[in-house]
Amino acid sequence: MTTNSVMTNPSSETEASRCGPSKVMSMTEAISKYVRDGDLLYLAGFTHLIPFAAAHEIIRQGKKDLVLARATPDLIYDQMIAAGCARKVIFSWAGNPGVGPLRAFRKKVEAGELEIEEYTHFGTVARLMAGAGGLPFFPLKTNTGSDLVKKNPSIKSVVCPYTGREISVVPALNPDVAVIHVQRADATGNGQIWGIVGEQREAAFASKRVILTTEEIVSEDVIRSDPARTLIPGFLVSAVVEEPWGAHPSYAQGYYDRDNQFYLEWEAISKDEARLDEWLREWVFGVKGRREYMSKFESSRVLSLIPKSQYSAPVDYGIYL
Amino acid sequence: MTDEREYSPGEMMVVSAARLLEDGDRVLVGIGLPNLAANLAKRLHAPNLVLFYEAGVVDAAPARLPLSIGDPCLVTGAVSVCSMFDLFYLYLQRGLVDVGFLGAAQVDRYGNINSTVIGEYERPKVRLGGSGGACDIALSCRKTLILLPHAKRRFPEKVDFITSPGYLGGRSEREALGFRGGPEAVVTDLGLLKFDENGEMFLYALNPKATVEQILENTGWNLKVADDVKVLDPPTDEELRILREELDPNRVYLGRLD
Secondary structure, eight states: OOOOOSSOOOOTTTSOOTTOSOOBOOHHHHHHHHOOTTOEEEEOOSSBSOOHHHHHHHHHTTOOSEEEEOSSOHHHHHHHHHTTOEEEEEESOOSBTTTBOOHHHHHHHHTTOSEEEEOOHHHHHHHHHHHHHTOSEEEESOSTTSTHHHHOTTOEEEEOTTTOOEEEEEEOOOOSEEEEEEEEEOTTOOEEOOSOOTTHHHHHHHOSEEEEEEEEEOOHHHHHTOGGGEEEOGGGOSEEEEOTTTTTTSBBTTTBOOOHHHHHHHHHHHHSHHHHHHHHIIIIITSSSHHHHHHTSOHHHHHHTOOOOOOOOOOOOOOOO | OOSOSOOOHHHHHHHHHHHTOOTTOEEEEOSSHHHHHHHHHHHTTOTTOEEEETTTEESOOOSSOOSSTTOGGGTTTOSEEOOHHHIIIIIIITTOOOEEEEEOSEEOTTOOEEOSEEEOSSSEEEEOOOOTTHHHHHHHSSEEEEEOOOOGGGSOSSOSSOSBOSSTTSHHHHHHTTOOOOEEEEEOSSEEEEEOTTSOEEEEEEOTTOOHHHHHHTSSSOOEEEEEEEEOOOOOHHHHHIIIIIIOTTOTTGGGGO
């Protein structure tokens, strides 16, 4: 499970950090401290590193009237919608990836019970990029000709001051809270991701508060040994939560694979309201946290998700005195 | 090669799509059947096909069939991974992608794609996934290939919602908006359709087991038919072997077309 073969045993808790005080806390504390009713949340991660553990804690704490933004609502928002947390969803593709529709989302939308605001994927990530860099909007060569423009009044156009041509623009997105799950981070929240890096960096920089959850906490020396991999600088981060398997049933590159069996099972669970309520009662409300949640799965299933290792060739950063 | 061998219309559709990809093409691959077709082409006639995935993967070399467009197998062994923003901005909008490979719930006479809603947007009969990257891909690639099963409700004269523009009301309308490219072909389980000089779809070739009448019956407008409609070659043993044994042994995607 540990990827750290290069550095000696990390001991972040005891080590004095050059990046400031530790922000390590429990998931319960992080969510109760930094997520408020009515907040606009961005739980980041495109298929990879989706912060399910944080979402389940948000459900357990009964947070409500949330505006949930994500490129792909995925099962994580389907579960939060089913649990009654959501007032509105901002998104660009709503499906169970590789499986089918998102049943809870779809049911509410078809019944007219859930407000939506819809973009393309490029639109969604460009909104974050604008928000992250302090721009009011982002110009894009897309949207034009699509009916999305007719149905979403926030997709507008401007006249280019140089060419005189019209160009489509999307507004900046600045979430109240981003939750980012990473493979490793130090105690002050310097977070490293490898594999699909999705929109986590843009979401973190665009948001007012960042909760960082991590497969493992490593020492600052591990982070500094490979600075090119740090996507999230700790000074953006409010809370650090060590949460192994925090992205299950999505995956963490090099740690565990997507639990596709669950994505398939969700189709049947979410189809049937009674079964969905029962699932939430047992797997979210019925457990204290991620450790208890994971212990409910058969160990053979959990072990089958762990890949064999394939390390990158080491890079030499050099010592410059 | 004879047509005696057993194969499903879905298998023929994937094979037909794979054959449209040329070696060296840089192709942005959508989820599901396009994924299957692109991976089939790469194992056969197009080993230098460069597979892009909207999750931010450049030149993927997946060892198994990816379960989603963000599967970890796409990363291991890829040339580069980048953020979604970089993928859409630096690669796609920059014009570096040749072929966009898209699925559709509906496609119309001018190759406009609907993957958003059936019925009214505000109170849809069926709420579908939405654009994802499809609209972005349809507007920025050199050409677009569209894959869907052939059925009347999927081929209406006008789609319920234009998610991803094709030629809109004709080639000149798309050009007026300043976008290059557009749909090159529509691949179905019955045949292969292309677009004329005005951007209107016409029947170009039949799958071996399909008829012109069958295709006209399953299209929601008076579809033009080429004077010399071709008949496509059936799948080869090797194409079927790779599809069935290597790419989709559990018929996760192929099974949906049976």
